[in-house]
Amino acid sequence: MDKIVSDLVENIPCRKAQIHLLASLLGEDECPLPNSIFLYGHSGTGKTLVTSAVLEKLGILTSYVSCVEFYTTRVMYETILNHLSGTVPSSINNYSSYASCDNIGEFIKHLRNIAYSKGKPRMSIVLEQSERLRDSDANILPVLCRLQELTQDINIIVIFLSSLPIEKFRAATGFMEPVVINFPQYTKDELVDILLKQRPSSHSVEFYKNYIKLVLSVFYLATKGLPELKHQVQLHFKAYCEPLEKGEADEHDIRLLWRNIEPQLKKSMSSVYLREVSSAQYERMQQLTETAPTDQSHFKSALTNKMELPYYTKFLLIAAYLASYNPARTDRRFFMKHHGKQRKTQAMIKAKERSSSQLVGPKPFPLDRLLAIFYSIIDDKVTPTANIFSQISTLVTLRLVTQIGGNDQLDSPKYKCAVTLDFIRNVARMVSFDVVRYLYDYA
Amino acid sequence: MGLKRPRSLAQSDNELLKEVQKHVRLNLQLWGTTKEAGERLASLYSVETQHLEELITRTLTLGESNSALMLAARGTGKSSLVNTVLKRLEESGTLTEGMVVRLSGLLQTDDRQALKEITCQLKLENATADKVFGSFAENLAFLLESLRCGSKETSKPVIFILDEFDLFCHHHNQTLLYNLFDVAQSAQAPICVLGLTCRLDVIELLEKRVKSRFSHRQIHLFPPDKFDPYYLDTFKQLLELSASFPFKEFSRKWNLNVARLVEDNNVIKVLKRLHNTTKDIRALKTLLLLCVCQLSDEQPQLNGQMFVHAQSLFVSEAKINMLQGLSVLQLCLVVAMKHLTTIYEGEPFNFEMVFHEYLKFCQRRSSMQSFERPVVFKAFDQLKCLELVRPVDNTRGIQREYQLVQLMMTPAQVTEALRHLSGIPTDVQQWAGSSFA
Numbered sequence: 056m057d058k059i060v061s062d063l064v065e066n067i068p069c070r071k072a073q074i075h076l077l078a079s080l081l082g083e084d085e086c087p088l089p090n091s092i093f094l095y096g097h098s099g100t101g102k103t104l105v106t107s108a109v110l111e112k113l114g115i116l117t118s119y120v121s122c123v124e125f126y127t128t129r130v131m132y133e134t135i136l137n138h139l140s141g142t143v144p145s146s147i148n149n150y151s152s153y154a155s156c157d158n159i160g161e162f163i164k165h166l167r168n169i170a171y172s173k174g175k176p177r178m179s180i181v182l183e184q185s186e187r188l189r190d191s192d193a194n195i196l197p198v199l200c201r202l203q204e205l206t207q208d209i210n211i212i213v214i215f216l217s218s219l220p221i222e223k224f225r226a227a228t229g230f231m232e233p234v235v236i237n238f239p240q241y242t243k244d245e246l247v248d249i250l251l252k253q254r255p256s257s258h259s260v261e262f263y264k265n266y267i268k269l270v271l272s273v274f275y276l277a278t279k280g281l282p283e284l285k286h287q288v289q290l291h292f293k294a295y296c297e298p299l300e301k302g303e304a305d306e307h308d309i310r311l312l313w314r315n316i317e318p319q320l321k322k323s324m325s326s327v328y329l330r331e332v333s334s335a336q337y338e339r340m341q342q343l344t345e346t347a348p349t350d351q352s353h354f355k356s357a358l359t360n361k362m363e364l365p366y367y368t369k370f371l372l373i374a375a376y377l378a379s380y381n382p383a384r385t386d387r388r389f390f391m392k393h394h395g396k397q398r399k400t401q402a403m404i405k406a407k408e409r410s411s412s413q414l415v416g417p418k419p420f421p422l423d424r425l426l427a428i429f430y431s432i433i434d435d436k437v438t439p440t441a442n443i444f445s446q447i448s449t450l451v452t453l454r455l456v457t458q459i460g461g462n463d464q465l466d467s468p469k470y471k472c473a474v475t476l477d478f479i480r481n482v483a484r485m486v487s488f489d490v491v492r493y494l495y496d497y498a
Numbered sequence: 499m500g501l502k503r504p505r506s507l508a509q510s511d512n513e514l515l516k517e518v519q520k521h522v523r524l525n526l527q528l529w530g531t532t533k534e535a536g537e538r539l540a541s542l543y544s545v546e547t548q549h550l551e552e553l554i555t556r557t558l559t560l561g562e563s564n565s566a567l568m569l570a571a572r573g574t575g576k577s578s579l580v581n582t583v584l585k586r587l588e589e590s591g592t593l594t595e596g597m598v599v600r601l602s603g604l605l606q607t608d609d610r611q612a613l614k615e616i617t618c619q620l621k622l623e624n625a626t627a628d629k630v631f632g633s634f635a636e637n638l639a640f641l642l643e644s645l646r647c648g649s650k651e652t653s654k655p656v657i658f659i660l661d662e663f664d665l666f667c668h669h670h671n672q673t674l675l676y677n678l679f680d681v682a683q684s685a686q687a688p689i690c691v692l693g694l695t696c697r698l699d700v701i702e703l704l705e706k707r708v709k710s711r712f713s714h715r716q717i718h719l720f721p722p723d724k725f726d727p728y729y730l731d732t733f734k735q736l737l738e739l740s741a742s743f744p745f746k747e748f749s750r751k752w753n754l755n756v757a758r759l760v761e762d763n764n765v766i767k768v769l770k771r772l773h774n775t776t777k778d779i780r781a782l783k784t785l786l787l788l789c790v791c792q793l794s795d796e797q798p799q800l801n802g803q804m805f806v807h808a809q810s811l812f813v814s815e816a817k818i819n820m821l822q823g824l825s826v827l828q829l830c831l832v833v834a835m836k837h838l839t840t841i842y843e844g845e846p847f848n849f850e851m852v853f854h855e856y857l858k859f860c861q862r863r864s865s866m867q868s869f870e871r872p873v874v875f876k877a878f879d880q881l882k883c884l885e886l887v888r889p890v891d892n893t894r895g896i897q898r899e900y901q902l903v904q905l906m907m908t909p910a911q912v913t914e915a916l917r918h919l920s921g922i923p924t925d926v927q928q929w930a931g932s933s934f935a
Contacts, residue, residue, distance in 0.1 A: 057794070076811070079791035084516060087523045089787060095816070097823040097884075160605040160615060194665075198604050204529035205605060219885055220816030229572075229604055229662055231528060234784055237814055240823030242921075276826045277873055329872050414850045416900030473897050 056083055059112045067108060068252070069245040070101050076236055077109050081212070088115075088177060088212040089234055091200050093224075095217050096238025099281040102216045105238075106181055115212075116178045122187035128195060129157040135180055136162070140169045159198050163205050170209040178211045185215040189224065197229035240279050243271065249281065250288055258296075262306045266295055269313055273320045274328070283328065287320075290334050294319055294341070362453075367437065368446045369486050372472070374429040375456050376479045379417035379472035381495045383424065389493050390431040413476065413496050419459045419469040422447075432488065511795055514745055518752070518798075521743055522790050525736050526783045531575070534740055536582035539575045546717050550692075551583050553715075557655045557690035558587070558596045563682040565691040565712055567663065569698055570719035573780040576694045579719070580659060596655035603665025609674045612666075613637050620644075620656065642677060645687045655688040663693030667703035675704070679711035725773050730760050732779060733769060736786055737800070755799045764802030768809045785812055817907065818915050820884060826923060827869055827877045829916070830856055832886065833930045835905040836912040840933075846890040846902035849878055863925045875899070 056078065063074045073094075080089055094102045110117045118138030125131040133152045137144065142153040154165050170178065180199075182188065188196055198205060199213045213233075217224075221235050241249065247267050254263040270288050278284065295316050298304040304311045319341075326332050332340065364372065381389065412418065425447075430437065437443065450456040451470070459469040474482075483490035491497045524532060531539065540547045556562045568576050587593040599619045606612035613634070622644065645656075658678060660666055666675055678691050697703075704712065722728045737756045739749040759765050772785060788808035789800055797804075821829070834855035838847045853874055860868035869877075881887045882903070890902040907915070916922065916930045 076791075080787070082519055082523065082791070086516065086519050087527060089523075090528045097820075100823070158607065158611055160607075160611050163605060192607075194604050194607055201529060201604075203527070205602065218883070220820055222816060223885055228665070232780065232784065234787065235814075235816075236811075237816070237819050239819060276867060277869060277877065278827075279823060279825045324873060325870050329876055331872075414848070414854055416848060416850065416897065475897075475899070 063105075063108050063112060067101060067104060068249050069241055070105050070238070073101075073105055073236060073238055074109060077105060078113065080234060080236075081109065081113055081115065083113065085177070085210075088179070088203070088210055090203050090231060091213040091215065091233035093215045093217070093221055093233040093235045094238060095220050095235070097240050097280065098218050099283075100238040100240060102238050103181075103183060106214055106216065110179055110181070114177075116173070116176045117181060118179070119181045119183070121183040123184050125187075125191075128159075128191050132156045132159075132162040132165075136165050136169065139166070139178060139180075140172075159192070159194060163198075163202075166202075166211070167206055167209060170206070170211070175208075175210060178209070179214055180211070181214045181216065183216045185217045186219045186223065189226075194229075196224060197231065200231040200233060201229070241281060243275065246271065246275075246279075246281065246284060250285060253285070253289070255292075259306065265309055266292065266312075269295075269316065270320065273317075273324065277324065277328065286334070287323065287328070290337070291316060291320060291323070364482070365446070366486065367433070367443065368450065369482050370433045370488075371425070371429055371443070371446055372450060372455055372474070373479060373483055373486075373488060373490055374425055374432060375420075375450070375470060375472040376474065376490070377432075377493055378420040378425050378428055378470075380412045381493070382412070382418075383420070385495050386424070386428070389495075390428060411496050417471045417473070419471045421467050421469055423467070425470065432493070511798070514748060515793060515795065515798060517744065518739070518748075518793065519790065521739055522737060523787070526787045526790065528573075528780045528783055529577070531578045531582075532740070533585075535735065536578055536585070538735065539578055540582050540586075542722075543575075543579060543719055546719060547579060547583060549717060550580070551586065554583065554587060554657060554690055554692075555592055557657065557688050558592050561655060561688040563686075563688050563690065564715070565679055565682045565693075566715040566717060567693045567695065567700065567712075568717045568719070569695060569700070571721070571778075572696045573778045574719050574721050575779075576719065577661060580692065580694065584657075596657055598657045598659065600659045601661065601666075603660065603662030607665075609669050610634050610637075612669075612674050613641060616641065616658075638673070638677065642681070645681050645689065647687075653687040655690070657690045658692065660691065660693045663695040664697045664700050664703060666693075667700065672705050672708050676708045676711065679708060682713075683711045721777065721779075723777050725770065729769065729773050729777075729782075733782065733786075734760065736783065737790075752799065759800060759802070762802040762805075765805045768805045771809070772812075785809065788812060817911065818918055820886070821915050822919055824881075825877065826926065827874065828881055829919075829922060830859065830926055830929075831874070831878055831881060832905070832907075832912060833916070833926060834859065835887065836907075836909045836930065839905050840909050844904075846904045848902055849875065849899045852878065859929055863929075 060075050060078050063078070064071045067074065077092070077094075080092060082088070094106065096102055107117075107119065116139060118135045120131060120134055120138070122131070125134070133154070133156055136142075136153040136156060140153045142148070144150040144152055153169075154161075156162050156165055170176070180202075182199070188199070199215075202211055202213050203209065215224075215233065221233070224230070247264065250267045251260065251264060254260065267288060270291065271284065274284055274287055295312060298308075298312060298315050299306065304315075323337065326337065377389075426439070426443075429443075447456070447470075451458050455472070455474050457471050457473050459471055479490055525535065550566075550568075553564050553566060557564055568580070570576050584593060584598065597620060599616055601612055601615060606615055614637075617637070622641075647653075666672070669675075678689070681687065682689050682691050693700075701709065701712075701714075701716075734756055737759075738753050743749040768785075769782075772781060775781075785805075785808055788811055789804045792804045792807065793800070821832070824832070831852055834852050835847070837855060838851055853871060856874060857868065878887070882889070886906055887903045888906055890904055905912075913930055916927060
């Protein structure tokens with residue numbers, strides 16, 4: 056047992072306690088398995104890695120399934136049975152699975168059959184993303200928790216992996232508490248250690264360590280997740296080494312290297328980290344900016360510019376935005392020529408702060424109000440034709456405006472605007488309209 | 499406390515340890531019991547056991563039909579007790595005259611599946627093979643016919659054991675229960691219906707027509723809840739190696755050590771704490787399993803330290819563990835939401851409000867690097883995935899920034915948790931502690 060653990064600890068860094076606990080819980084050889092084990096921790100903390108490594112070392116017959124993949128429980132049952140029985144659907148067996156099985160009772164029976172035909176080996180079922188099971192059949196979690204009891208004398212264990220703590224699973228009747236193991240997030244030092252493992256052989260440890268620390272200093276505040284950080288570390292290394300290759304700096308000139316890479320790291324925070332662009336796209340962008348450095352800001356606005364709307368439709372959208380974010384009683388003030396002076400009182404300012412619609416979100420408005428605002432903000436004379444009305448439904452289909460209360464309201468449908476302030480600013484800029492001046496929260 | 503043994507035994511050490519693990523773990527399985535434990539259970543609940551035994555025997559030998567419910571909290575040993583009684587009857591030869599059908603509410607989720615299972619367990623498939631059963635009604639009619647055509651003298655008695663009886667009550671029209679109780683009540687083929695459940699109000703779940711056919715015989719099991727001697731006795735029984743253990747010398751030492759453990763202060767403290775939290779024996783078993791798996795070559799005997807360690811594994815606070823893994827940005831959002839919960843007195847809020855709070859904080863503390871809105875939104879989304887934040891309603895067509903959400907922790911919990919975390923910037927800590935937003 057000790058040898059197995061020490062082997063594993065060598066290969067999987069920083070997870071010693073977890074490996075040890077899991078391995079000793081499962082035990083060696085013919086040892087009876089515990090009922091079920093529940094592993095939880097943030098994504099990228101090595102749950103799957105540790106589990107599969109330990110189970111493989113201990114020689115337990117295992118079925119790995121990820122609960123995201125199954126839209127019905129039937130698919131899950133059949134997949135597990137296939138894994139455990141060693142059936143692989145292929146052209147030889149006409150893509151048939153071990154058995155067709157659509158309820159839990161049959162599943163248990165088939166499990167027993169498999170175990171008996173294989174001479175009762177130790178078996179395990181590993182369920183990744185097991186929080187999904189809460190949404191499927193009501194009985195499935197309790198049954199899986201007590202699978203050993205229900206299959207009687209089969210030495211089987213169910214291992215749940217989840218990013219949620221066990222509290223979120225307790226609900227159904229008959230739930231049997233599994234043994235819980237926590238996978239804590241790696242600390243900063245551990246992260247550096249792990250990331251060091253992917254060091255390219257061409258660079259020294261010291262140099263690569265410095266680089267990792269640089270990347271962490273930018274991203275660590277936003278995320279502690281290993282997968283994200285790993286990705287970022289890989290992505291920027293080439294750019295980091297550039298001054299070296301050009302001969303402008305040597306390995307010890309950390310400050311110069313930092314100044315070179317800093318803006319790029321900060322920038323990738325808002326694009327790559329958010330997965331707005333893939334890393335391949337990002338690299339292409341990087342090359343583009345080298346040839347034409349003025350394009351920098353272009354990319355950001357490109358997203359909103361992509362949606363090209365007709366002239367009147369843009370105004371309709373702006374009108375919808377104004378109708379959604381301004382209280383109806385203030386329309387007089389914004390859209391009439393002689394609205395009279397309004398005195399600002401302290402109470403009014405307070406009230407405005409409290410119910411700022413930028414915080415609360417858009418309010419629904421009737422069609423009449425939208426059109427009234429539309430005619431008031433547009434300069435030229437527009438005749439109310441079917442064209443204008445059809446543009447409204449276009450906006451609804453584009454999900455820029457949503458209709459409230461179903462499609463059946465013919466006489467006075469209500470709408471809500473569903474775009475952000477940044478978006479509407481961009482649209483307004485295109486038709487040179489100062490939208491902020493008309494907004495109650497800002498005016 | 500580990501007893502030093504001569505080096506020459508080293509080879510067999512490993513074997514020995516494996517054997518110990520195997521034996522003790524069999525005892526510690528959360529379900530079912532070994533034979534000895536079953537007998538102990540029967541002697542503990544001797545009145546109830548006798549009652550149950552009598553009931554089944556009367557069905558088996560005299561052809562009387564009976565129905566009964568067994569009610570007890572989870573983990574008390576309902577199923578084990580029934581199994582022990584059945585085993586006893588099997589040994590005495592009484593059981594061979596009848597058949598046992600076991601159903602579980604967890605597995606047979608509707609009456610159709612339950613009927614199929616009954617047919618299967620009564621070995622009636624051969625009889626049904628030539629007829630293709632399409633409908634549920636036909637199947638039921640056939641089964642009832644088979645039960646009905648017998649009389650007291652001629653037919654074999656059947657014992658139905660319904661585990662998780664309360665779940666059967668949710669089946670459509672309670673058809674299965676109605677028919678079973680009906681057969682039991684009218685003098686047809688002798689059957690004994692035994693329901694096991696942990697719900698004390700299970701009678702209320704039965705429909706009127708079903709209720710009136712039930713015999714209202716209830717067997718309650720009340721576990722004795724004294725810490726000393728009952729809990730400690732169970733503790734010892736769970737750990738002791740039985741007489742069937744092959745290495746006698748070690749077994750004696752082991753059992754002596756177990757007896758000594760009960761006097762260990764650490765052990766008592768751990769057990770007391772668990773006993774005060776839950777009286778469920780299964781929790782005790784899990785704790786002991788965590789102790790037993792710490793046995794190694796260097797420490798072949800249990801000791802107090804193992805119990806302390808096992809307890810720390812057993813009662814770790816999940817919320818704090820989850821918060822520990824969050825980035826500083828996410829923690830900032832949690833704190834912002836804590837303040838919002840206080841301000842709005844538990845009313846739901848949306849992302850824009852959280853972001854607004856976050857910006858206010860960043861402006862106050864210039865040392866904090868403030869992130870852009872999309873980055874903050876991603877962090878917020880991850881909190882939602884971790885279910886630290888939950889949307890109040892899932893109405894479609896609302897922008898996600900304005901979807902109303904609630905924090906799944908109380909403000910006090912947040913403050914408490916953040917105090918225990920290490921490595922948080924001081925200004926975030928102060929912000930969390932301050933009462934004004």
